[in-house]
Amino acid sequence: MAALPVNVLITGANRGLGLEMVKQMVEAPCPVRKLFACCRDPHGPRAEALQTLAKKHPGIISIIRLDASDLCSIKDSAQLVGSLVGTGGLNLLINNAGILAKGTLQDTTPEDMQSSFNTNVIGPMNMIKEFLPHLRAAVQANGKPGMSCNKAAVINISSIMGSLDLVKPTYVHFPAMAYRISKASDNPLTL
């Protein structure tokens, strides 16, 4: 089956929704061309399922070490991915990696806020900035006028918990104050 002519990168791809997206994109009848599955510890026990999947799809999946809260790690991965995609560029960046601090306002510490912002807000911002040249390369490689899914896009995985309207009805059951604030702050990054 022909591959979709797109290169995709997903952060936090070793488990949860990230791993499921990888699975669905490579097992689809028309899989993506290259999938950069990023995670913090590619050789650790939490990446075993991803490693198994990558062995089944060696021509498509490349596992890349990436800590979304560490700018140096983001820069290193952007350089590596750039060398792998070349002038074809990166068509889709999915900022999926996230952490969930569950405390109420009273429980939430400055450290909870700091780590939530580092991973859920500053991480996606740095990812967009560092991968922008590769996204632009994909647009240039496409060369056609108008919008197209064969050009380039960024998807930031938000949460209903970031909705200002829903704080009142949901806070009692699921406070997660640092998570809510970080997801609300992440939304304006998606233009």
Ligand SMILES: NC(=O)c1ccc[n+]([C@@H]2O[C@H](COP(=O)([O-])OP(=O)(O)OC[C@H]3O[C@@H](n4cnc5c(N)ncnc54)[C@H](OP(=O)(O)O)[C@@H]3O)[C@@H](O)[C@H]2O)c1
């Ligand atoms: N599940 C839901 O119902 C739901 C609903 C709305 C939105 N979301 C959002 O969807 C995304 C994925 O959620 P999930 O439920 O799949 O979460 P999850 O199962 O807890 O997985 C989180 C993923 O993010 C990675 N991660 C955390 N911090 C990281 C960092 N600094 N650098 C790189 N990777 C990091 C984790 O890697 P490690 O294994 O190394 O920890 C893991 O791969 C999150 O952004 C979450 O806020 C989820």
